Amino acid sequence: MSTQDQATQNLTIVQSVRDALATEMTRDDDVLVMGEDVGKNGGVFRATEGLHDEFGEDRVIDTPLAESGIVGTAVGMAAMGLKPVPEIQFSGFAYPGFDQIVSHMARLRTRSRSRYTLPMVLRAPYGGGIRAPEHHSESKEAFYAHEAGLKVVMPSTPYDTKGLLISAIRDPDPVVFMEPKLIYRAFRGEVPEDDYEVPIGEATTRREGSDVSVFTYGAMTRPSLEAAEELADEGIDAEVVDLRTVSPMDREAIVESFEKTGRACVVHEAPKTGGLAGEITATLQEEALLYQEAPVRRVTGYDVPYPLYALEDYYMPNAARVADGIKEAVEF
Amino acid sequence: MSTQDQATQNLTIVQSVRDALATEMTRDDDVLVMGEDVGKNGGVFRATEGLHDEFGEDRVIDTPLAESGIVGTAVGMAAMGLKPVPEIQFSGFAYPGFDQIVSHMARLRTRSRSRYTLPMVLRAPYGGGIRAPEHHSESKEAFYAHEAGLKVVMPSTPYDTKGLLISAIRDPDPVVFMEPKLIYRAFRGEVPEDDYEVPIGEATTRREGSDVSVFTYGAMTRPSLEAAEELADEGIDAEVVDLRTVSPMDREAIVESFEKTGRACVVHEAPKTGGLAGEITATLQEEALLYQEAPVRRVTGYDVPYPLYALEDYYMPNAARVADGIKEAVEF
Amino acid sequence: MVQVLDEEGGVVGDVPDLSEEEFVAMYRHMKLARHFDERAVSLQRQGRMGTYPPLSGQEGAQIGSALALSEDDWIVPSYREHGAAMVRGLPLKQTLLYWMGDERGSLVPEDANVFTPAVPIASQIPHATGMAWADKLRHGDETDRAFLCYFGDGATSEGDFHEGLNFAGVFDTPNVFFCNNNQWAISVPRERQTNSETLAQKAVAYGFEGVQVDGMDPLAVYAATTEALEKAKDPADGERRPTLIEAVQYRFGAHTTADDPSQYREDEEVQRWKARDPIPRLERFLRDQGLLDDDRVETIEASVREEVADAIDAAESTVRPEPSSMFEHVYAEQPPELRRQSEAFARVREEYGDEAFLEEQ
Amino acid sequence: MVQVLDEEGGVVGDVPDLSEEEFVAMYRHMKLARHFDERAVSLQRQGRMGTYPPLSGQEGAQIGSALALSEDDWIVPSYREHGAAMVRGLPLKQTLLYWMGDERGSLVPEDANVFTPAVPIASQIPHATGMAWADKLRHGDETDRAFLCYFGDGATSEGDFHEGLNFAGVFDTPNVFFCNNNQWAISVPRERQTNSETLAQKAVAYGFEGVQVDGMDPLAVYAATTEALEKAKDPADGERRPTLIEAVQYRFGAHTTADDPSQYREDEEVQRWKARDPIPRLERFLRDQGLLDDDRVETIEASVREEVADAIDAAESTVRPEPSSMFEHVYAEQPPELRRQSEAFARVREEYGDEAFLEEQ
Ligand SMILES: Cc1ncc(C[n+]2csc(CCOP(=O)(O)OP(=O)(O)O)c2C)c(N)n1
Ligand SMILES: Cc1ncc(C[n+]2csc(CCOP(=O)(O)OP(=O)(O)O)c2C)c(N)n1
Ligand SMILES: [Mg+2]
């Protein structure tokens, strides 16, 4: 969708979240927001700022401190046709609600043979780099991508954030919407005032290139692009593909880019072992082995509990590590 | 360790579990068993049969029905130096305790800088094929393998089961011990009466072969071997590597076998997307791309909620599907 | 503890105001549930059905409570409430199909307000709270339907019980939390599940009422449920909508057909509870009232036998599900990767034949 | 609600039997906690420390309870119990290091019976039950140490609260569950956290005693905790070991330095609670007893300032942790893949320099 012929605002990612929520709540009375501190307080990241005043406490609901209760009651609401958008304050605190997510949110359609469906979106800020205490920096999208029945969206720009969140809310199926809190306020982008959808399940190419493909998503899109720009000076032309949705994953786009470049580097901040870089690599060599010219490099978080903030800059993939991975792929 | 010069028993896998527990409980007063129905009832699979009579109710403890409570109190016990072996009745019911597993069991050593360590083993029967109700057939080892701080063991023979469970109980770190309930009673094997360890983190080759490597673990080792035998008649010589431990994974053994064969098929019953076949494939092409002669095939469960039993035989990888995958890898 | 009938079926409390037909219908439902249960257990024994959780002994609680509901009310059952689900419109054939491993057994008819049961213990409690809450959010004080959630004594130990009831207390949702305390959670007796003297008193923690009722007295259950439902829909000043009902009862049989209760409980205990069997108790009362006699009992038994036999026929003559159906109902629209997997599945099936899949592992 | 001092520090209950030194030490601990807190908040404001959760207003509950413990007893704190942890032997320097993002701040000295705090709310409650249970399993009725677990009002809504307390009730573990009800869970007020009238009454659900105490009255807290500890170690006939203590108090400051309480609460409310500030209350009492005067207060204040300044110096002069240390303390023995990752990390660090890691993202 072109943004030229419509009014736009210059928003950060977190403002786009808020804007998407307000847009859909205005359009559809069944949409409601619930979670810890989302009401009067406007969310610990201000993602729901002002919504409580605007839509009232029946549609912007402060819940007790209980993640299983939040997800579980939202499942019940959604089964009755409401469109709840529960928030988990930090994705690292989703685990007390994990059973409700993987055993119920993911499965009610299958279990009930589609009599009960769940038009709900579980929002959670994810990822590191903001000098927060322990468990505030988790990036465990692989857990949700491994569970059939869920969709998992991880935007990287203000425009996509609004469009994808609107799509998620309108989606008849449950979506885990993981927001890159590292870049919640890092930059602004033009975002249409009206409602629009960015389709779930479609990757986008952030930078065209012919030498090597970088596959990434969410907050890691930035250092990936930075690395690509740096390497352009050295004569390496990297393509950067932002998956935007990790489940269902746009394997077509991944394979297409790789068929062009024959080399790849996958970047995520989640721990390496069992992270989605493995899935992407396996897809590449299943579908496009004959195009492959070098090992697929994984630039990821390490297999250690995310460290307290004194060391987090050493944990998080950055432009230098991405550049290093790209060069290894190119120079192989 | 050779089994020749010692007294042995002919045991099933589930009997080996029981034998390992009894052995370690006799040797070490700090070892105790706890969980739902593990006491008088002897466990729903009889894995703790007779232990309640033998060791008393303070060491074979029936708990309330609460998985977070089971794992969480075991964490507290282990931090105080006991060696609890909590049981989750079916691995599909571990999720109410997921936060305790990934946020505490996995992390207490790191969090406390090794002041508090957790010599505990979380046992759970996993996997499908036994005509059980929903949620009784889960195989989600990838969740635990993605979490640093945990070890994840999945045996496939009675001998290994006893040796690995003993190693797990003696390990100073927390181990998730996933038992292949499909083959709990499928066959017997010679198991030493004495105690012995099978080292955690070491794969073993179940069948030597030169044409293609099959990487698998747990209950899928059987159909993999079956397929290999069938294909031998067709002149395909498949090597079958049983990982035994999926975290830490024996990447050396995986790479070594692949360097020999250049072709691979990975078999697990967990869903494909985000399953450990992706991790194994990524490892192969990172470490041994130059040896690769064909795409690595993944023969896995499908990306659907595990079906009720009328269709489970269609869901589970079987010898035919494994053979098909091997042939694809060989004939590429 | 609320009681209307004593162990012999004598009246010791206020008999609820039911018509003659309703009293007899209650009895027939209970007989139907009992007979269904016996046949289901035997189907499993004969290898015609998979693992099955029997309900015998619990008919009073299931039927008594389900009959108290109005048309618009909902139930959120656990895996054991075949009797209650049947009363609320789930055909017995569906229940059989489900335990025969056929997902289609889970498809609740559109006109039955029955939520699909899930096996993870207590997980349905927050769902029930959320469903009731949705209704209240939509209809406010005008809400006139209640959501009754069933679960066992063991379920009260799970975090989801706590969180679901706490949300209900805070948001004052039109819920009835109905605990079928059958004394056992598989092999764990009620006294080892919690040190709370009663399960009903746990409601104190959530700021609403808890009630203990004789769960083997269908009239007492009916009365207690009716009261709780009324309060859920139209609370008096200062009253909260939710109620926790603890229906004290006993599971006569095994936990499931895979369980052997002789491992953990004495037959003597079973016999003690069998003396309170809800069916003869209600029958005695109805005979005393002149609503039943040998003939009518015989007619009811015959019709119950026929109904169950028909349901079994219908279930067993249902063609087994199409294997490729496992790729359906995962998402509204099948994502490309799932389509690929479904195609790959079709190819290997075609190539190797169903024998390759169905052989004994 | 247990109370010893009224809002003005006047005696309204039984003053616990403490020596003069102990009374003064209690006061000094409270002053130390308060001053530490003020400095910590200001360090954060100056960018010298990360997010920090202040404790001001909660000194009475923290110090009063921690001082009631015997040497062998344990505490299992949440992230806000800097005061209690300090009393139990965790150096202030460690607390500062922790909030400065340095893992070494978590290393509790071997001789301090303090469990390492974890941030996930309520998750420490089952740990505390398990720790106490371990002790009981080892020592049986001879167990003579108790395990006191701190958590907030918000924590009572989590499943882990329920499961942890239920296990404690069933296994009769030597626990004191100490709820610091500071009226707020970030922006959610106590009344919206649960409809239970008191938090203490939630103990009914677990079959043991619940007690409400004025958490801003250190002497009342001391008395109530002492009693609970005694019961945990040596219950009278028919008594259960565990107790749930609800210490009613107020958090004067923000939830953490990242929080802005003006978004959700009125200053007027804060002022009302500040009138019950535990420090002037205890000071008034001690002055009345002749145990404090202006001089002694001044001396204490000076020594407290010095102690905190020294701790800050020590923390700030600690060399930042070695980056490669993040690969340590994951397992007793480093697995090969982790070694490879650690080597790869060393290589890129070497190649690109620390600047590449530390630049602003
Ligand atoms: C979360 C979870 N844990 C464990 C199980 C295994 N399980 C099935 S039924 C049951 C006992 C349930 O007892 P109760 O709640 O009293 O219900 P009842 O079966 O007696 O009706 C257990 C432990 C499960 N289904 N779900
Ligand atoms: C499981 C979990 N969910 C959410 C959070 C985020 N969070 C941190 S503190 C807090 C409020 C805690 O309130 P309370 O238990 O009353 O303790 P207090 O902070 O008032 O001492 C929340 C929601 C968390 N740390 N853990
Ligand atoms: Mg029960």
Ligand SMILES: [Mg+2]
């Ligand atoms: Mg609080």
